[in-house]
Amino acid sequence: xxxxxxxxxDEVGIVELCRDRQLPLHTFPSQLLRTISVPNPSAIxxxxxxxxxxxxxxxxSAAKSQTLLVPKxxxxxxxxxxxxxxxxxxxxxxxxxxxxxxxxxxxxxxGKLLLVGTGPGELNQITPAASSAISSADAVIGYxxxxxxxxxxLQPHQIIEALPITQERQRxxxxxxxxxxxxxxxxxxxxxxxIYGMAGLVxxxxxxxxxxxxxxxxxxxxxxxxxxxxxSRVGTPLMHDxxxxxxxxxxxxxxxxxxxxxxxxxxxxxxxxxxxxxxTRVQQLTIAKDIFLKYRHPNTPVAIVRSAYRQDEQIHLxxxxxxxxxxxxxxxxxxxxxxxxxxxxxxxxxPRGYFGTM
Amino acid sequence: xxxxxxxxxDEVGIVELCRDRQLPLHTFPSQLLRTISVPNPSAIxxxxxxxxxxxxxxxxSAAKSQTLLVPKxxxxxxxxxxxxxxxxxxxxxxxxxxxxxxxxxxxxxxGKLLLVGTGPGELNQITPAASSAISSADAVIGYxxxxxxxxxxLQPHQIIEALPITQERQRxxxxxxxxxxxxxxxxxxxxxxxIYGMAGLVxxxxxxxxxxxxxxxxxxxxxxxxxxxxxSRVGTPLMHDxxxxxxxxxxxxxxxxxxxxxxxxxxxxxxxxxxxxxxTRVQQLTIAKDIFLKYRHPNTPVAIVRSAYRQDEQIHLxxxxxxxxxxxxxxxxxxxxxxxxxxxxxxxxxPRGYFGTM
Numbered sequence: 001x002x003x004x005x006x007x008x009x010d011e012v013g014i015v016e017l018c019r020d021r022q023l024p025l026h027t028f029p030s031q032l033l034r035t036i037s038v039p040n041p042s043a044i045x046x047x048x049x050x051x052x053x054x055x056x057x058x059x060x061s062a063a064k065s066q067t068l069l070v071p072k073x074x075x076x077x078x079x080x081x082x083x084x085x086x087x088x089x090x091x092x093x094x095x096x097x098x099x100x101x102x103x104x105x106x107x108x109x110x111g112k113l114l115l116v117g118t119g120p121g122e123l124n125q126i127t128p129a130a131s132s133a134i135s136s137a138d139a140v141i142g143y144x145x146x147x148x149x150x151x152x153x154l155q156p157h158q159i160i161e162a163l164p165i166t167q168e169r170q171r172x173x174x175x176x177x178x179x180x181x182x183x184x185x186x187x188x189x190x191x192x193x194x195i196y197g198m199a200g201l202v203x204x205x206x207x208x209x210x211x212x213x214x215x216x217x218x219x220x221x222x223x224x225x226x227x228x229x230x231x232s233r234v235g236t237p238l239m240h241d242x243x244x245x246x247x248x249x250x251x252x253x254x255x256x257x258x259x260x261x262x263x264x265x266x267x268x269x270x271x272x273x274x275x276x277x278x279x280t281r282v283q284q285l286t287i288a289k290d291i292f293l294k295y296r297h298p299n300t301p302v303a304i305v306r307s308a309y310r311q312d313e314q315i316h317l318x319x320x321x322x323x324x325x326x327x328x329x330x331x332x333x334x335x336x337x338x339x340x341x342x343x344x345x346x347x348x349x350x351p352r353g354y355f356g357t358m
Numbered sequence: 359x360x361x362x363x364x365x366x367x368d369e370v371g372i373v374e375l376c377r378d379r380q381l382p383l384h385t386f387p388s389q390l391l392r393t394i395s396v397p398n399p400s401a402i403x404x405x406x407x408x409x410x411x412x413x414x415x416x417x418x419s420a421a422k423s424q425t426l427l428v429p430k431x432x433x434x435x436x437x438x439x440x441x442x443x444x445x446x447x448x449x450x451x452x453x454x455x456x457x458x459x460x461x462x463x464x465x466x467x468x469g470k471l472l473l474v475g476t477g478p479g480e481l482n483q484i485t486p487a488a489s490s491a492i493s494s495a496d497a498v499i500g501y502x503x504x505x506x507x508x509x510x511x512l513q514p515h516q517i518i519e520a521l522p523i524t525q526e527r528q529r530x531x532x533x534x535x536x537x538x539x540x541x542x543x544x545x546x547x548x549x550x551x552x553i554y555g556m557a558g559l560v561x562x563x564x565x566x567x568x569x570x571x572x573x574x575x576x577x578x579x580x581x582x583x584x585x586x587x588x589x590s591r592v593g594t595p596l597m598h599d600x601x602x603x604x605x606x607x608x609x610x611x612x613x614x615x616x617x618x619x620x621x622x623x624x625x626x627x628x629x630x631x632x633x634x635x636x637x638t639r640v641q642q643l644t645i646a647k648d649i650f651l652k653y654r655h656p657n658t659p660v661a662i663v664r665s666a667y668r669q670d671e672q673i674h675l676x677x678x679x680x681x682x683x684x685x686x687x688x689x690x691x692x693x694x695x696x697x698x699x700x701x702x703x704x705x706x707x708x709p710r711g712y713f714g715t716m
Binding site: 204222223235237246256266 | 477480481482483484485486487490550552553554555557558559561562565569570571572576578579580581582583586587589590591593594595596597598599600601602603604608609610611614615617618620621622624625626627700702703704705707708709710711712713
């Protein structure tokens with residue numbers, strides 16, 4: 001790109017050169033340029049335009065660099081009658097050029113962040129919009145297991161960054177970094193990226209970086225969430241008012257989670273429990289069960305679904321009372337019915353309303 | 359098909375005939391056959407097998423009909439030495455046949471019910487599994503607006519039944535009727551068919567008809583729900599525990615709905631409101647707003663999304679306090695943030711947890 005002082009923003013020679021070569025033109029106000037430390041400042045230039053350096057300061061500013069590759073050089077048509085620095089500067093056809101090297105490769109494209117929910121993982125359950133977003137991206141970033149599940153959508157030329165599950169914030173920051181360089185970056189989450197997924201984290205990060213809401217451009221592609229995938233495999237448990245509660249207390253005080261469990265149980269919401277158990281978190285599901293037993297019948301139908309739509313799918317229909325008899329891990333979603341939910345021939349059915357009887 | 363008494367279920371001649379002609383064989387116990395009123399009962403047959411009629415009673419039972427097309431006829435090889443009815447019955451090569459006409463056309467196929475969520479309506483947001491289900495069906499049944507939105511998936515040979523929005527139960531019954539005749543029937547709902555959609559109603563109906571859970575076969579295809587579609591257009595409001603509450607009190611007592619609104623507001627759930635208003639139901643959203651104002655700051659971000667992903671999409675970001683200033687109808691979903699939800703440059707962002715600050 002080419003950089004100069006803002007009073008040159010409409011100079012025909014510069015504008016036409018940039019247009020011809022498809023180079024971006026950055027212009028900076030003198031107030032900003034005069035803050036840049038340069039090897040060859042000029043008092044004459046300072047007196048003229050309000051900064052001791054134009055070429056060197058603008059090059060360093062645009063490149064976001066502290067080091068010049070080439071210090072300022074004055075190029076001019078071979079005209080004889082000049083006798084002062086000032087005259088050179090004012091001479092028609094004279095141009096002062098300096099070159100700085102940017103740490104980042106130049107791109108004329110505006111970066112994009114495509115925040116993509118890939119659903120349960122089976123290709124048949126990923127929306128075409130989400131599939132296209134993944135295939136069209138320059139880079140795809142996600143937790144390695146979910147990247148594997150969408151392997152067939154990936155393209156040979158793509159940058160693929162499959163990171164461990166713990167490094168969620170790093171994934172978000174890396175995605176934003178690549179988008180800021182002009183790349184189109186797909187950030188994938190299983191389920192719906194906006195439900196306990198990566199989309200929220202990327203927007204949080206953008207917000208903390210003072211994002212203007214437009215550059216990089218953000219588009220969100222919803223996906224079939226874990227609670228929907230689980231529900232569709234066992235029947236229609238979610239036919240009446242429902243809620244989703246994550247039992248992970250890494251980022252939320254347990255008191256807040258417990259308050260929600262009580263509210264959900266007392267107000268008879270069908271309840272989907274995310275993150276019911278991890279290797280270090282084993283007691284929370286027991287507490288949840290005990291809370292629900294205060295408000296619901298022990299025979300309330302419960303579905304425990306692990307890896308819905310995946311090869312290792314496991315489905316158990318059980319009851320609130322016997323909930324803990326079924327193995328549960330971090331890939332499992334637990335669905336607790338409301339007071340009207342019934343089991344019929346291996347199907348879990350929540351009626352639409354409260355007035356009828358099923 | 360061919361029908362007879364259950365003690366003939368393994369008779370080689372009958373079994374081979376059915377296999378050769380690909381005819382289904384129905385067999386009935388004598389206790390059932392003897393309850394059928396027939397034109398030509400036989401005391402001799404009754405003494406022999408425990409029912410006064412085999413051929414006529416079995417034909418009527420299998421055809422679910424009260425009228426014989428052809429009364430019983432005895433066919434046999436021309437052998438001379440018989441002298442009693444009993445001997446004819448026992449004669450090798452003799453067969454008694456009656457024919458009844460079924461009200462329903464015969465099909466050797468087992469019916470299927472494909473319960474399909476078509477998401478917000480844009481083809482790009484329908485899972486490939488749901489699209490295939492619709493295209494593969496013999497019949498497609500749904501509310502006329504949603505049938506229109508998926509018009510391009512429909513096939514020329516399909517039975518299309520687009521019914522008014524009010525006739526939900528009729529749609530479910532009609533679908534089951536067609537599936538019982540052996541057809542593959544797709545029942546479409548917008549959003550997720552299992553979230554306030556048709557899937558639950560079809561399972562309720564099947565249950566009330568004494569369904570065995572297998573015939574007709576049922577498969578459920580989840581779709582992007584209205585709350586997900588709405589959320590993805592405004593940012594990531596659903597990143598923390600959330601609930602869905604329908605304000606429609608047609609099938610649920612208003613007291614139950616109000617109890618849930620209080621629980622959701624008090625326990626700080628992000629809340630998606632379905633059916634916020636209809637032509638006859640105008641006060642409920644005001645009550646909901648007043649309940650939330652008791653527990654949440656007046657500036658709590660609220661998104662009001664109508665027809666997400668459709669041509670007439672309308673998005674408003676507002677606050678709890680000003681919620682009623684935005685037009686709302688039955689095609690609108692209202693998303694109320696939790697205490698941490700923030701608006702940033704036209705995006706609605708709910709942080710992942712409570713410990714950080716955004």
